[in-house]
Amino acid sequence: MNVQEALALLNRLSKAESDGGEVSGLSDVSWVCSASDGSSDNDPEPPRNVRLSHHDPPLADEPTVPAHAEVCATEPLPAQEIGKDGTVWTVMEPCGGAGRRQIQNILTESAGPTPHARHNITDKLTAFMCLCDNVMLEEIRDCTIAEARRDRATWDVAIMELKAFIALLYVRGAYCGKNIEMESFWSEQWGNAFFNATLSRNRFREIMRYLRFDKKETRRCRLTTDKFTHVRKVWDRFVENSIASYRPGSDITVDEQLFPTKSRCPFTQYMPNKPYKFGIKFWLAADVDSKYMLNGFPYLGTQRLGENVVLRLVEPFVGKGRNITTDNFFTSLPLAKALLAKNTSLVGTIKRNKRELPPSVQGRSELFSTKVLKSEKMVLSVYQCKPRRNVTILSMQHQHVAISTERKKKPETVEYYNHSKVGVDVLDQMARQYSVARVDGPLLFFI
Known part of the structure; x- marks a missing residue:
């Protein structure tokens, strides 16, 4: 055909x-x-x-x-909410589930002293010298001598005397003697024999009078570019030694600390919610398990805040699967995504008025109830802790949120936050307890 x-x-x-x-x-x-x-x-x-x-x-x-x-039958799509900036959140049911840990939650190095610290530490003194090394002591000695010779041309101080001076400050702090008159520690009747055996009272007074951390002759020029120039070299060296001597565990806390002082300072802060209302504010990163200070710098009133502070503090420790815990002053979706790009997770409370959050976080729910939403690798938990207040926590540490069986039915994210947020708070309490700095005086000795 x-x-x-x-x-x-x-x-x-x-x-x-x-x-x-x-x-x-x-x-x-x-x-x-x-x-x-x-x-x-x-x-x-x-x-x-x-x-x-x-x-x-x-x-x-x-x-x-x-x-x-x-006609193909399809399952109903999960409920979704959209933030003001267009972020899409999918509503999830609170449930437990171990699941497989994500790569940003797998710690790839062990915590503890670094090889540098283990090699140099043999006793308590060498442990101290890992943090306050000879470079720092020589800088303090040179600046102190320069200040003293403005009045007394032949005045001098040795490194060993400076170590003895610092030792007496630590002993005074260990005895919780910051509210005890310093002169009484050399009293024959009520004093401590260690003070008389270490350094004479008059010599201690002289070192205290002339103690400086920079040279006054060049200070005016340096102040034009750095408000913290009075102690900049010593502080930066201390932070470098802290980073080089210890590796943190899986959790790091980033928070603020107010170092109390009423001395004349252009960046003194007033914070009514702190035990001491006036002081210098420091941004600190601390290891949750050991309460070890990992990194820090002062707030001088000119830096960009928010995620920039967190990224600067944790930069030496990212890329190893650690988690960063912050409060609502720092927590945001851009910060979470920036840390995720560095193989690091974030857990923190977040302000309810953020544009990226869904509108339901502003409402009220049943007491002790939890609403869970998810966007990409971020989980948002909204816990109604009080009749008129809820707690909103953003987490990249959890993919499933379990609810406890206790009366308040706290979600897993809230319990994790409460556990990992105490690093800087405990560090601040210990500093207040053992510090010997004078709140109303010019001395700012915080090593």
Whole structure:
């Protein structure tokens, strides 16, 4: 059959179908179909059945499909909420589930003293010298001598005397003697024998009077670019030694600390919620397990705050699968994404008026109830802790949020935050307890 014959046959079939008559020559159509598959007349395989129109009834060996089976049933989509900036949040059911830990939550190095510290520490003195090394002591000695020789040309102090002076400050702090008159520690009746054996009272007074951490001759020039120049060299060296001597565990806390002082200072802060209302504010990063200060710098009133503070503090410790815990002053979605790019997770309370949060965080729910939402790798827990107040926690540490069985039904994220937020708070309490700095005086000795 050539092309013309095939076209004529198709025309006859279409006309017969419209007239409702019999169709002849169907075997020819079967032959055409089989021939088009590359088979020959001698092929033992029977020709395939052909339906000429979708209106025709099914052939004998063609399965019948119910009409309702053509419509695919789908599961209802989970509820979603959208923040003001377009962030999409999917509502999840609170549930427990260990699951597989994500890569940003797998710690890849052990915590504890670094090889540098283990190599140099043999006793308590060498442990102290890892943090307050000879470079710092020599800088303090040179600046102290320069200040003293403005009045007394031949005055001098040795490194050993400076170590003895610092030792007496530590002993006074260990005895919680910051509210005890310093002179009484050399009293023959009520004093401590260690003070008399270490350094004379008059010599201690002299070192205290002239103690400085920078040279006054060049201070005016340096103040134009750095308000913290009075102790900048000593402080930066102390922070470098702190980073080089210890590796933190899986959790790091970032928070503020107010170092109490009422001395004349252009960046003194007033914070009414602190035990001491006036002081110098420091941003600190601390290890949660050991309460070790890892990094820190002062707030001078000119730095960019928020995520910039956190990223600067934790920069030496990212990329190892650690978690950073912050309060609502720092926590945001841009910070979480920036840390995630550095293989680090974030857990922290977040302000409810953030544009990236869904509108439901502003409402109230049943007391002790928890609502869980998820966006990419971030989980948001909204816990109604009080009738008129809820706690909103952003976490990249959790993919499933379990609810405790106690009366208050706290979610897992809240319990984790309470555990990992205490690093800087405990460090601040210890500093207040053992510090010997004078709150109302010019001395700022916080090593």
